[in-house]
Amino acid sequence: MELLSGGEMIARALEDEGVEFLFGYPGGAVLHIYDALFKDCKVPHILVRHEQAATHAADGYARATGKPGVVLVTSGPGATNAITGIATAYMDSIPMVVLSGQVQSHLIGEDAFQETDMIGISRPIVKHSFMIRHAQELPETIKKAFHIATTGRPGPVVIDIPKDVTRPDEKFEYSYPKSIKMRSYSPAQRGHTGQIRKAVKMLLAAKRPVIYAGGGVMQGEGSELLTRLARQLNYPVTNTLMGLGAFPGSDRQFLGMLGMHGFYEANMAMHHSDCILAIGARFDDRVTNTVDKFCPGAKVIHVDVDPASISKTVMADIPIVGPVQTVLTEMLTQIDMIREKDSDLPDQASLDGWWQRIDEWRAAQGLLSGRRYGQSDMIMPQQVIESLYRATGGNAYVTSDVGQHQMFAAQYYRFDQPRRWINSGGLGTMGFGLPAAMGVKLAFPDMDVACVTGEGSIQMNIQELSTATQYNTPIKIINLRNNYLGMVKQWQDMQYEGRYAMSTYEDSLPDFVKLAESYGHVGMLIDKLEDLDGAMEEAFAMKDKLVFLDIFIDRMEHVYPMHIAPNGSMKDMWLSKNERT
Amino acid sequence: MRRIISMLMENEPGALSRVVGLFAQRGYNIETLNVAPTDDPTLSRLTLTTVGSDLRIEQITKQLNKLVDVVKVVDLSEGAHVERDMMLIKIRVHGEAREEVKRTTDIFRGQIVDVGPNVYTIQLTGTSDKLDSFVAAMEGADILEVVRSGIAGISRGEKVLSL
Numbered sequence: 211m212e213l214l215s216g217g218e219m220i221a222r223a224l225e226d227e228g229v230e231f232l233f234g235y236p237g238g239a240v241l242h243i244y245d246a247l248f249k250d251c252k253v254p255h256i257l258v259r260h261e262q263a264a265t266h267a268a269d270g271y272a273r274a275t276g277k278p279g280v281v282l283v284t285s286g287p288g289a290t291n292a293i294t295g296i297a298t299a300y301m302d303s304i305p306m307v308v309l310s311g312q313v314q315s316h317l318i319g320e321d322a323f324q325e326t327d328m329i330g331i332s333r334p335i336v337k338h339s340f341m342i343r344h345a346q347e348l349p350e351t352i353k354k355a356f357h358i359a360t361t362g363r364p365g366p367v368v369i370d371i372p373k374d375v376t377r378p379d380e381k382f383e384y385s386y387p388k389s390i391k392m393r394s395y396s397p398a399q400r401g402h403t404g405q406i407r408k409a410v411k412m413l414l415a416a417k418r419p420v421i422y423a424g425g426g427v428m429q430g431e432g433s434e435l436l437t438r439l440a441r442q443l444n445y446p447v448t449n450t451l452m453g454l455g456a457f458p459g460s461d462r463q464f465l466g467m468l469g470m471h472g473f474y475e476a477n478m479a480m481h482h483s484d485c486i487l488a489i490g491a492r493f494d495d496r497v498t499n500t501v502d503k504f505c506p507g508a509k510v511i512h513v514d515v516d517p518a519s520i521s522k523t524v525m526a527d528i529p530i531v532g533p534v535q536t537v538l539t540e541m542l543t544q545i546d547m548i549r550e551k552d553s554d555l556p557d558q559a560s561l562d563g564w565w566q567r568i569d570e571w572r573a574a575q576g577l578l579s580g581r582r583y584g585q586s587d588m589i590m591p592q593q594v595i596e597s598l599y600r601a602t603g604g605n606a607y608v609t610s611d612v613g614q615h616q617m618f619a620a621q622y623y624r625f626d627q628p629r630r631w632i633n634s635g636g637l638g639t640m641g642f643g644l645p646a647a648m649g650v651k652l653a654f655p656d657m658d659v660a661c662v663t664g665e666g667s668i669q670m671n672i673q674e675l676s677t678a679t680q681y682n683t684p685i686k687i688i689n690l691r692n693n694y695l696g697m698v699k700q701w702q703d704m705q706y707e708g709r710y711a712m713s714t715y716e717d718s719l720p721d722f723v724k725l726a727e728s729y730g731h732v733g734m735l736i737d738k739l740e741d742l743d744g745a746m747e748e749a750f751a752m753k754d755k756l757v758f759l760d761i762f763i764d765r766m767e768h769v770y771p772m773h774i775a776p777n778g779s780m781k782d783m784w785l786s787k788n789e790r791t
Numbered sequence: 792m793r794r795i796i797s798m799l800m801e802n803e804p805g806a807l808s809r810v811v812g813l814f815a816q817r818g819y820n821i822e823t824l825n826v827a828p829t830d831d832p833t834l835s836r837l838t839l840t841t842v843g844s845d846l847r848i849e850q851i852t853k854q855l856n857k858l859v860d861v862v863k864v865v866d867l868s869e870g871a872h873v874e875r876d877m878m879l880i881k882i883r884v885h886g887e888a889r890e891e892v893k894r895t896t897d898i899f900r901g902q903i904v905d906v907g908p909n910v911y912t913i914q915l916t917g918t919s920d921k922l923d924s925f926v927a928a929m930e931g932a933d934i935l936e937v938v939r940s941g942i943a944g945i946s947r948g949e950k951v952l953s954l
Contacts, residue, residue, distance in 0.1 A: 274806060281819070329805055330808070333805075333808065333809060333812050334812060334816045337859070338860075339805075341804065341805065356936040358859060393861050393862060393954065394800075394801060394859055394860060394861060409891055516857070517853050517856070518850065518853035518854050518856075521846070521849070521850075525846075650847040
């Protein structure tokens with residue numbers, strides 16, 4: 211058997227695990243590891259400019275590919291800088307393995323230079339974490355970390371590695387385990403057949419059904435099966451912010467996103483439904499509005515691989531714990547069996563009536579069935595997303611930051627395929643979009659990758675424009691610039707009588723065009739609607755250039771619909787500044 | 792309602808902090824906590840009591856089960872079980888009070904495990920209620936210090952919590 215040092219074992223294990231990119235930043239505690247990577251490792255390392263960006267880039271890569279993102283940071287500030295990105299991945303159940311350096315074992319607990327208790331700090335935001343005590347533990351622990359990160363409900367796993375464990379002069383036998391078994395970790399492999407049968411009967415007996423599908427469908431690779439099930443039954447589908455693309459966004463059966471800024475027809479259909487099939491979704495507070503008033507007439511079938519997500523906020527009438535793929539497959543079989551005996555199910559007259567109501571809602575207030583936004587002498591933010599959609603043929607990977615631009619992108623870009631819409635839904639992390647887009651572009655160099663952002667969010671990780679130069683990731687940055695922290699301003703308009711407490715920057719914004727150019731990228735300033743489509747096409751035609759489109763938009767526009775809170779139900783929405791349901 | 796949740800977890804550094812941290816992080820409350828290794832040196836047994844609605848308790852056990860270091864979880868209060876809390880209580884005793892404290896200790900089947908010129912240290916084992924009653928019975932006495940182990944529990948009959 212081969213003898214390797216701890217540092218060499220890490221380099222080798224990453225190869226053996228099939229890791230495609232390692233995102234990281236060197237520092238004292240990880241120098242042995244970096245030396246081992248430098249000497250002999252096939253995995254390319256992407257040097258970011260801030261550790262937070264390493265985690266977001268790995269996260270973007272993971273969301274787009276379905277494979278785990280891998281990060282290497284040093285101890286102390288390297289580790290704490292990674293925290294926001296780990297929390298982002300945790301909230302959205304993204305597979306990630308983070309290797310953090312730690313001070314030498316004998317210094318732990320002595321407040322040594324760049325020491326921080328990474329296991330302690332990361333504990334509430336990881337699926338699991340490991341502290342390495344001896345180099346010989348490395349191969350098995352790394353295998354366990356990848357296994358835990360990628361199975362069941364995925365999530366980030368941290369491995370904290372004291373420097374002495376990786377020293378080059380101490381070598382041990384290395385062999386990378388092919389598989390791993392853990393007595394205390396065994397995620398559900400399939401749903402309970404009896405429960406699935408009950409669920410299918412309830413689903414087929416429904417008169418006003420809605421399928422409510424979330425990010426779990428994406429994570430569990432269940433989009434195709436879900437689409438088949440929905441089409442077979444002709445049932446309406448709504449997706450959560452995390453689930454966009456799980457069902458084709460331009461399909462007639464698609465009601466749009468639901469929730470706080472969800473489509474009118476999606477929220478109305480949910481509220482009036484008599485049977486909700488929730489799948490890979492978790493009844494987040496940004497979906498349900500007031501839980502006590504949530505969908506009063508609906509029976510709930512809840513499918514999730516994580517039992518703790520079921521009946522956490524909304525009680526499930528039929529809980530099914532299992533991976534979406536196996537559960538959906540079994541559901542499809544059961545549906546066939548029941549319909550063979552009783553071909554009248556589901557009742558067509560009821561379903562037709564239900565669709566008629568939905569179509570009425572859609573015609574009255576659907577975001578895509580007529581122009582619902584205002585007009586000004588500025589470009590409207592919605593027009594930018596529509597232009598982006600046209601320029602990319604609806605085929606791009608779109609990452610976003612957090613705020614109004616994120617909601618406009620979610621509403622107006624119709625995602626027909628899974629894993630194309632990449633945003634921080636759960637944690638709502640500003641600064642996510644740019645590094646995430648780099649991670650996506652590295653994985654899919656031939657695809658269009660756009661980062662829809664705002665001038666607030668982009669500045670939270672703007673240093674990554676430098677990383678983008680170094681590794682040539684020609685993404686397109688669509689900066690919706692209104693010179694406000696737009697979503698903050700919207701709430702201040704609606705709830706604080708327009709007192710814009712610290713939500714603007716006065717005259718302190720950089721010239722983004724020059725800034726992009728200083729990194730070797732292309733910058734474009736667009737402030738007229740007639741220039742928009744042309745600029746967008748020109749930008750995407752520059753295949754090998756990062757283009758920063760600084761687009762001046764209407765400063766006063768709000769995102770609608772918007773749930774009325776507190777104490778509102780799904781159907782209570784603002785539809786514009788002065789119209790409500 | 793008070794519940795007794797007992798679990799087997801990996802005897803690993805950090806395992807306890809994951810359990811305790813989970814309670815803090817999700818706003819659950821721990822009333823008593825007892826943890827020690829078992830006959831299998833790779834496993835620790837942790838027993839805690841908490842108060843909450845059925846829904847809350849269900850969520851707690853689900854969240855505990857998700858912790859990778861937690862191998863098995865049981866809600867002992869769901870079935871017949873034996874529970875024991877152990878108390879050491881130090882009481883200042885003078886003159887006639889010595890006799891009174893001794894009598895009460897006997898009634899509760901406690902033991903005086905340390906005797907000083909002016910203090911008794913009494914050991915008492917039983918349910919939490921019994922221990923509470925003893926403290927109440929000593930109300931007139933001069934209690935110097937109380938230490939309790941927290942509840943440890945086990946199911947009655949054939950039912951066992953093991954791998």
